[in-house]
Amino acid sequence: MRQKTCVAFLLLGSLLSSAEAQAPSTSPVQTTGQRTPSELMILATKAFPAQLAKEVQDEIAQDVLTNRRSQSPPTPGQSFGTLYLADLFYAKLSVGKFEHYPTVIWNGFNSESSEPSFVYEKSQFSYTTATGRKISPGTMDTDGGSIPRILHSVGAFSTWGYGPAYIIHDWLFSAHKCGVQPDAATTFEESALILAEALKTLMEVGFVNYDSQVQKFPKREDTLYLIYQGVRTGMARDIWQQTDGIKCRGNP
Numbered sequence: 012m013r014q015k016t017c018v019a020f021l022l023l024g025s026l027l028s029s030a031e032a033q034a035p036s037t038s039p040v041q042t043t044g045q046r047t048p049s050e051l052m053i054l055a056t057k058a059f060p061a062q063l064a065k066e067v068q069d070e071i072a073q074d075v076l077t078n079r080r081s082q083s084p085p086t087p088g089q090s091f092g093t094l095y096l097a098d099l100f101y102a103k104l105s106v107g108k109f110e111h112y113p114t115v116i117w118n119g120f121n122s123e124s125s126e127p128s129f130v131y132e133k134s135q136f137s138y139t140t141a142t143g144r145k146i147s148p149g150t151m152d153t154d155g156g157s158i159p160r161i162l163h164s165v166g167a168f169s170t171w172g173y174g175p176a177y178i179i180h181d182w183l184f185s186a187h188k189c190g191v192q193p194d195a196a197t198t199f200e201e202s203a204l205i206l207a208e209a210l211k212t213l214m215e216v217g218f219v220n221y222d223s224q225v226q227k228f229p230k231r232e233d234t235l236y237l238i239y240q241g242v243r244t245g246m247a248r249d250i251w252q253q254t255d256g257i258k259c260r261g262n263p
Contacts, residue, residue, distance in 0.1 A: 044095060045098060051096060071096065113175060131181070133148065138212075146205070187202075203247075
């Protein structure tokens with residue numbers, strides 16, 4: 012696996028040799044998806060700790076290679092070194108629908124980490140995917156964007172930055188670990204795609220908040236793309252497979 016990764020980066024280096032290597036000096040969370048793979052890699056190093064950033068960069072490298080093999084640049088005459096991966100991924104996603112809002116209860120703090128503990132309490136909150144699958148989370152422990160926890164550090168990556176989508180993603184992990192059907196049948200890969208679709212839904216459709224107001228999130232293709240890559244890394248898969256210390260609070 013390591014050898015394949017090294018080869019991928021050598022190929023990526025040749026593909027990006029003429030691309031702009033300097034990312035904008037502003038915040039890594041912006042509203043545009045038109046960044047080159049090299050710029051996305053730089054954003055990953057700003058947004059994530061070193062280990063996760065390296066794994067996200069591996070995923071970006073593989074994404075470039077996949078597009079290279081398909082021989083389908085987004086526009087005529089555009090090189091693979093300037094391929095807008097975030098825009099391409101965003102365009103492929105459909106949108107679903109959120110209903111109601113999640114109810115989260117403060118539950119003291121984790122005695123080991125000394126961090127706040129929260130419980131999502133089952134309610135009418137749900138997300139229906141573009142394919143018509145309705146996901147209704149059951150009661151579970153959560154701390155928002157916790158898979159992986161290190162997404163907490165920057166801007167829209169914060170713990171509750173995309174709360175409704177994070178709750179859905181957390182539930183898919185909880186249902187998988189606790190064997191709660193039908194959501195326990197969700198694969199790791201599907202959980203990442205559902206999160207990405209839910210994020211796009213927040214940006215394109217929005218959700219109705221406690222004050223009965225429809226809120227749409229700013230369109231941030233780069234943020235969505237990096238979150239998606241972050242939750243499909245080996246680190247996230249390890250969390251998916253862990254069952255130690257899991258508290259199953261019952262069926263939905």
